[in-house]
Amino acid sequence: VVSSPAPASVRPTVSAPQHALAMGLLPTAAIISALPSDSRYLDQLLALAIETGASDLHAHSGSPVLARVDGALWPLTADAPLTPPAAEQVIAEIMTDAQWDELQLGGEVRFAYELSGVGRFRAHAYRQAHGLDVVFRALPMHIVDPKDLSLPARMLRHVLETRSGLFIVSGPPGSGKTTTLATLAHVLANEHNLYVATAESTIEILHGPGLGLIEQREIPLHAHNFAECIEQSVNIGADVIMVDPRETASTKK
Numbered sequence: 229v230v231s232s233p234a235p236a237s238v239r240p241t242v243s244a245p246q247h248a249l250a251m252g253l254l255p256t257a258a259i260i261s262a263l264p265s266d267s268r269y270l271d272q273l274l275a276l277a278i279e280t281g282a283s284d285l286h287a288h289s290g291s292p293v294l295a296r297v298d299g300a301l302w303p304l305t306a307d308a309p310l311t312p313p314a315a316e317q318v319i320a321e322i323m324t325d326a327q328w329d330e331l332q333l334g335g336e337v338r339f340a341y342e343l344s345g346v347g348r349f350r351a352h353a354y355r356q357a358h359g360l361d362v363v364f365r366a367l368p369m370h371i372v373d374p375k376d377l378s379l380p381a382r383m384l385r386h387v388l389e390t391r392s393g394l395f396i397v398s399g400p401p402g403s404g405k406t407t408t409l410a411t412l413a414h415v416l417a418n419e420h421n422l423y424v425a426t427a428e429s430t431i432e433i434l435h436g437p438g439l440g441l442i443e444q445r446e447i448p449l450h451a452h453n454f455a456e457c458i459e460q461s462v463n464i465g466a467d468v469i470m471v472d473p474r475e476t477a478s479t480k481k
Contacts, residue, residue: 269318274364275346276304283366283402289315289359312359319353319362340430350432365402367432371414372407379408388415406432409470416468417442425466427457
């Protein structure tokens with residue numbers, strides 16, 4: 229049984245970002261007034277978080293909305309803590325029906341969320357003891373130059389020039405795995421003129437057209453599972469196959 233989101237009457241509104249201003253995190257709150265008056269609650273907070281230079285936004289049931297700036301979590305506004313019904317409502321209104329159904333059936337859902345004029349985000353909504361939560365991570369809007377990846381030049385050259393084999397990009401959350409893979413895909417396609425195919429649980433960084441070809445596929449939107457997606461990429465002649473690093477269990481099958 230899929231439950232319905234909380235009624236709109238519990239929807240909170242964004243107050244002045246007094247806490248962030250007091251801590252010197254926010255130079256101006258003008259971005260809020262620039263958004264449409266009917267902007268969704270989390271859209272306003274995401275815009276505010278980007279204005280502060282935050283890397284993450286946390287909306288947790290029973291807690292104030294927090295932004296991660298320079299590694300530390302700070303209250304983003306002077307709003308009261310989100311009640312569980314309010315959290316349910318504001319999270320539901322940014323999700324598609326399919327995402328909401330997956331959340332209700334499995335207790336969590338991960339998806340990419342794009343806010344026009346603000347940015348693109350990795351989102352993870354899930355249930356915990358106090359209610360429904362969502363965490364956003366800001367994604368790069370542009371492909372990072374290989375020189376800015378802080379990788380040893382010799383290692384980078386080896387990866388880009390090798391024509392066969394398996395490379396594993398690993399690291400803790402926030403270490404830059406997604407950014408690194410996006411940059412490598414861009415260079416391999418556009419500078420080495422190769423056909424790059426991806427298999428991703430969520431397409432987070434979008435690639436535009438270039439000299440080479442990058443074909444991005446999301447599971448299960450474009451293929452039933454990772455094994456099927458990888459097999460199809462081999463059959464259609466992809467030179468390089470990049471697999472979402474978060475789906476190691478699925479790709480081992």
